[in-house]
Amino acid sequence: MISEVEDNNVAALGSNLTELRDRLLRVLCVMLIATLSMIPFSQDIYSLVAGPLLKYLPEGGHMIATEVTSTFMAPLKLVLYAAFALSMPVILFQLWAFISPSLYQSKKNIGIPLLFLSVVLFYLGIAFSFYVVFPLVFSFFSGATPAGVTYTPDISLYLSTILKLFLAFGLTFEIPIATVLIIMSGMATRKSLSQKRPYIIVGCFAIGMLLTPPDIMSQALLAIPMIMLFELGLLLSLFIKTKHFD
Numbered sequence: 001m002i003s004e005v006e007d008n009n010v011a012a013l014g015s016n017l018t019e020l021r022d023r024l025l026r027v028l029c030v031m032l033i034a035t036l037s038m039i040p041f042s043q044d045i046y047s048l049v050a051g052p053l054l055k056y057l058p059e060g061g062h063m064i065a066t067e068v069t070s071t072f073m074a075p076l077k078l079v080l081y082a083a084f085a086l087s088m089p090v091i092l093f094q095l096w097a098f099i100s101p102s103l104y105q106s107k108k109n110i111g112i113p114l115l116f117l118s119v120v121l122f123y124l125g126i127a128f129s130f131y132v133v134f135p136l137v138f139s140f141f142s143g144a145t146p147a148g149v150t151y152t153p154d155i156s157l158y159l160s161t162i163l164k165l166f167l168a169f170g171l172t173f174e175i176p177i178a179t180v181l182i183i184m185s186g187m188a189t190r191k192s193l194s195q196k197r198p199y200i201i202v203g204c205f206a207i208g209m210l211l212t213p214p215d216i217m218s219q220a221l222l223a224i225p226m227i228m229l230f231e232l233g234l235l236l237s238l239f240i241k242t243k244h245f246d
Contacts, residue, residue, distance in 0.1 A: 023094040030090045034083035042075035045082060046159075052134035053158060056142040063155050070156045081163050085126060085170070089119045110184070118177045121229075125173030129165045133221045140217055165218070168211040172226050179233025190237050201227055 038045065050063065057063075065071050096115050145151040182188050193200075208223035 020098060023098055027087065027091050027094055031083050031087045034086050035079055038079045038082055039076070042079045046075040046078050046155075049078060049130075049162060050155075050158070052130065053138045053153060055135070056139045058142070058145075058151060061151060063158065064152045065156070066154050067156060070154070074155045074159045078159060078163070081166065085123075085166070088122050092118055114177055114180065118174055121173040121176065122170045125169035125171070126166050128173070128225065129162075129169040133165060133169065133218070134162070136221065137218050164211065168222060169225075172207070172211075172222060173229060175226055175229040176233035176236055179230060180236050183237045190234055194234060200230055204230070 054063070065074075067073075092115055096111060142151055179193065183190055183193070204223040204226040205219065207226065208219035208221075211222060
C-alpha cells in the first residue's frame with residue numbers, strides 16, 4: 001500500500017514537472033518571437049525610451065557610449081526587456097493555468113479578474129514610470145549639474161537605470177493583487193494588515209531606497225505609489241468574502 005502511494009506521488013510529481021516544462025517552453029517561445037520581431041526596430045525603440053532624458057539635456061547636449069559594444073548591446077538589451085514586458089500576459093496566464101487545477105472553484109472564479117487586473121497594473125506601472133517619474137527625475141538631474149560640468153550620460157548606464165525603474169514600478173504596481181491574495185489565503189486579515197500600516201509605510205520607503213537611484217525624489221516617487229497601492233489592495237479586499245475561499 002505504501003509503495004503504491006509513493007508510486008502515485010512520484011507519478012504526480014513527474015506530471016507536474018512535465019507540465020511546468022511545457023509551460024516554460026511556451027513562454028520562451030513567445031518571448032523569442034517577440035524579440036525577433038522587434039530587433040529590426042531596436043534603434044527606434046531606444047530613441048523612444050531615450051526621449052525623456054534627451055528632452056532635458058542642455059542645448060547641444062548628447063549622450064555618449066563609453067564601451068565598444070554599447071551602441072549595439074544597449075538597444076538589444078532594451079529589446080529583450082520589451083519582449084519580456086509584452087509577454088507578461090502570456091507569462092501570467094501560464095502561471096495561472098499551472099496552479100488553477102489545485103484551487104477551489106470559487107478561487108478560480110476570482111482568479112480570472114485578478115489575472116486581468118495584474119496585467120493592467122503591470123503596464124500602468126511602466127507607463128507611470130515613463131510619463132511621470134522619468135521627466136521629474138531627469139529634469140532634476142539635468143538641472144542639478146554643477147557649473148563647469150558637461151552633462152553627457154552614458155547610454156548603457158542610462159539603460160540600466162531606466163530598466164531598473166521600469167521593473168521596479170511594474171512589479172510594485174502588483175501590490176493590490178498581492179494584498180488581496182494574502183487576505184484570500186488566510187495568511188493575514190484586513191484588520192491585521194491595517195494595524196501594520198506604519199511598518200508597511202517604512203518598508204515601502206526602504207524598498208524605494210533599494211530599487212531606485214540614490215536620490216530622495218526617485219525613492220519617494222516609488223514609495224508613495226506603493227503605499228497608495230497597498231491601500232487600494234485593502235479596499236479591494238472589502239469585496240471579497242474570505243469564507244467563500246475556505
